Each structure stands twice: as structure tokens, then as C-alpha cells.
Amino acid sequence: MERTRDKILPVTIILAALVVVWYVGAVMLNAPFQRDLDRRGDVTRGTVEFLQATLSQPKPTLPAPHQVAQNFVENTFLRKVSSNRSLVYHAWITLSSTLLGFAFGTALGIAIAVGIVHFISLDRSLMPWIIASQTIPILAIAPMVIVVFAAIGVTGIIPKALISIYLSFFPVVVGMVKGLRSPELTHLDLMHTYNASAAQTFWKLRVPASVPFLFASMKVGVAASLVGAIVAELPTGAVAGIGSKLLQGSYYSQSIDMWAALVAGSVVAVLLVTLVGLAGRITETMMGARPA
């Protein structure tokens, strides 16, 4: 009951308000074109009829929510998955490179973090450059990465996954360095009194302590991976994937398709983050953490 009042109700009302704003915006943005169209076609409409017309244009400036929903449902559930108009097909293309990049990015991030925690010279020399590496707007050069790899004959999933790796390793490094250093001095001293070796301290104290940090940064990393995969699909003549769907939509002004692709990308993002969060919670429960 309390949960309904404090959490679900406010979110629902705000979301409903957003939908209303969306409808109003759709009417306002589509009205000039519709008026123009009616004048040329010599059509006179009543107010209600006019509003309906603004909300059902084939290529509206701002598609109404129900148009987007209809397009999304049509292309997700009613089409064959193998059809290249199916959003499931495009989402899968994007998802596969996201997951590949995310897996390697996380592994790389953990490896670098372990190195940084164990070797002080790596900490001093590598860390500033890892931070500097993120000032390079990699998303901005994604087209170059794709084209360059295409020039030497590497195409398909690997260049896209590379961009996802680049984007997802950084949050993992930062989170894991923090996590591996999170055991307090007293805990480290305790391990010392047990005469624990460096490896034992690592596996029995540092690794368990870093698990919550790992999953928190993996959530950030997986979202970044998805963005990387989507942007990586923008160049290269755009064959398949959510990014290419966006680009095609923008070429042909298929605004409804564009919005539906955006919704598909968002659904994938929410699913991925939720899954990582769930995996984190299960792991922590299995390790004996008390639910917060």
C-alpha cells in the first residue's frame, strides 16, 4: 500500500502527464502541415476531425504515442523475426555486438584494475591515461573505426564490438579499482595476522569486497556498450541494427519508424540494465549479503 502511494503513483502520474504533453505537442507540431495540406486539397474539417488528422499523418513531424506504439507492436510481434523489417531482428544485431563488446570490455577492465591495485607504477602511469582515453569522443570517431577496419577487410560484428569494449572497460576499471581497494585497513591487518599470502588476501578479501562495485559499474558499462553499438551502426551504408534503422528513418523522413527504433533501443537498454542488476543481486545474496 505504502509502495503504491510513494513510488508507483507518482511515477505513473508523471508518465501520464508526459503522454498528454506528447499528444499536445504532436497536435501543435503537426498542425501547420495539416492546415497547409487541407488548404491545398480544399478540405474543410471540424475541430475534432482536424485533430484526428494531425494525429494520423503518415510522416508526422512528431508522431503521436499511439502511432509509435502501433508501429512498434507491428514490427516486433506481428512480423517474422527473420524479416529485415522486424525490430526484433535489428535489435538482435545490435544486441549481439553489444554483448560481445561488453563481455570483453568487462574482462579487460577487471584485468587493468587488478594490475593497478597491485602495481603502484601502473597506478601512477596508467590511470591518468585511462582517464585521458575517455576524453577522446570515441563515439564521434566510430565511423572512422568502422571504415578503417572495412578497408583492411574486417567487417561485421568485430569493429562494432571494439567500440563497445572501449566504452565499457572504463567504468569497470574505475569501479573495480575502488572496489578492490574498499577493504578497510583493519580487515587487511586481520589477513596479515592470519599470515595470508597476497593471493589469499586477493581472493578471500579483495574480490568479495569488490563484487557490489563490479555490478554497479557493469550497469553503467552495459548501457555504454549499447550506445556504442548503436552509434557504430550509423556509418557504412547502414545494413542492419537499431542504429541503421534510425539512419534509414532519417533519410526517408520515416519519423514513426525512427521513434519505434528509439523505443526498441530503450527497451533493450532497460532489459540489459535490469538483467545486470538482477545478476548482481543474486550473486550478492549467494555470497550471504543481507538485502539492503
Add this chain to the structure above:
Amino acid sequence: MSAQANSTIPAWRSLAAVALAVVIAAFVLHTLDSSAFVAERKGAGLTLAVAVWFLAWWGNASLSYWRPKSPLLARLRDGFVALSFGLVLLFLWEVLVRLFEVPFILLPPPSAIGVRIASSIPILAADVYQTIFKAVLAGYLIGCCSGFAVAILADRFLFLRRGLLPIGNMVSALPIIGVAPIMVMWFGFDWQSKAAVVTIMTFFPMLVNTVAGLTASGQMERDLMRTYASGYWQSLFKLRLPAAAPFIFNALKINSTLALIGAIVAEFFGTPVVGMGFRISTEVGRMNIDMVWAEIAVAALIGSVFYGVIALIERGVTFWHPSVRGGQA
């Protein structure tokens, strides 16, 4: 442990190693100019390059254990270690690319990129003006200010906070960059559409962080303000906003990178014939990879400066925060 043992190595020995590395590096770079050397002495070149890398690495490693007494020297040491690591990377990049004659399209040597930057400063300046000073700055200001304003509103009205915060948190995981084509459709090809993308991208991090920051002040301090009979706005400006400053600056820093990326990517969907994103995508098409790298270098530099300026302002504003005063936060 090992830090203690190694601190006996005097700093000058590490510096000597680094100096030796510099000499060998200069020699290698000099000999690389002769094509005969590149053709016949790959092994020798590689050995020398590895020697430079090893010397610099050893020098840096032992220098990191050096514990100078004055904090200025310590900071100098950190800067030196980081800088020399970067220079070694650049050196290895240059030598390996030229020694093994990596195709120019794949990876141009840094020297070629430097030459390209120097020779096309007017173009780069025009691109920076279009992308950074028009699109990024406008969008960044609008996005951060509106995010801040909505955060204050959300703080004032509990209902709004409960409704907006989960949505804001969720949005941060979404690929917002995807709105770029829609914004280009709405606002046209010029900088306004890019500013719109940047606005949307920067709005939510600012909202979420500011709302989180406004709850950062302690209950005791808030009670104290109440005993002073201060109103909502007084306690907001004198207690809660200053306490929220680290969070707000965190958002400003996150947004500085997001803004740059948003503007450049939005330019892929259509722009006038100037701008960093436009230049990158067209020069890739013409296989002028060195120009692309030049734009990247400029973007990275501007991104770092942007970030650095915010960090400097943060140090000035949050002078009271433990992390600035040199303690442990």
C-alpha cells in the same frame, strides 16, 4: 611493503634511466628517416625501441616509489610519470608504425598527424567554432540550467521528486543519442539541432545529481537552520546548495564529455559544410585519415580543457570539501 624497500633508490638514478631512454629514442627517430634502415634493420630498430620502453618503464616504476618531502615535488613527480608514459606511447606508436610500414589508412604516425594539425589550423578553428562554441556551449548551458531548475522544483515538491527521479535514473541508461536524427528533422541542419541534442543529453544527469546532492546535507545541520528560523530558500542557499556542490560539479563534469559527443554525433545526421562531426565523416569518406586524427586530437584536447576548467572552478567553490583540502573524503 615493497614501497619501503625501494624508497632507498635515489631519484637521480631513475632520472638517469629516463635520460638514457630519451637519447636512444632521439637516435632511433633520427635513423628512421633513412629508408635503408627501415628496410634492412627492422630487428635493430625494434630492439632499440623495446630498450627505450624498458628504460622508461623502469625509470618511471622506481620514480613512483620515490617519496619526496615537499608536496610540490610529489606533484611534479606524478606529472612527470604520467607525461613520460604518454610520450613513450607516442614514441612506440611512431616507431612501430614507421618500422613496419603500417598502411597510412590504418594508423598514421603521430608526426604526420602533428603536421596535419599545423597545416590546417584555419579549418580546425572554423570546425571548433561551429561545433564547440555554437552547439556545445549553447546546449550545455541550456541543459544544465534547466536540469538544475527542475531539480530545485523536484526538491520543493516531494511528489515531483518521487515521480521524476526513477524516470531520470532510467533515462540515464537509454541511448539518448538516438534522438539526434529527430532533432535534425525538427531544428534543421545548423547548430540549433545539435544544441537541442546536447540539451537533452545533459538535462538528466544534472537533474539526478542535483536532487541527490540536495539531500547530502546532514540532519543536524538542517535542524540548526530550523532553530535559526530560516525559511526554505535561506536554508537552500546557505546550507543545502553548498552541500550539493560536489554533486552538481560531478554532473557538470559528466556533461562536459556527453555534450561533446552529442554534438559531434548529431552532425553525422546532416550539417552545414563545417563542424567537427561533418569533417570527420567526410574526411573518412575521402580516406584522409590524418585529418580525422587531427580532429580527434583537437576534440580530446578541448574535452580535457573543458573538464579541467570545471575541475578548477570546483576546487575554488568547494574549498571546504575534504577531497580538496587534501584529506580523505
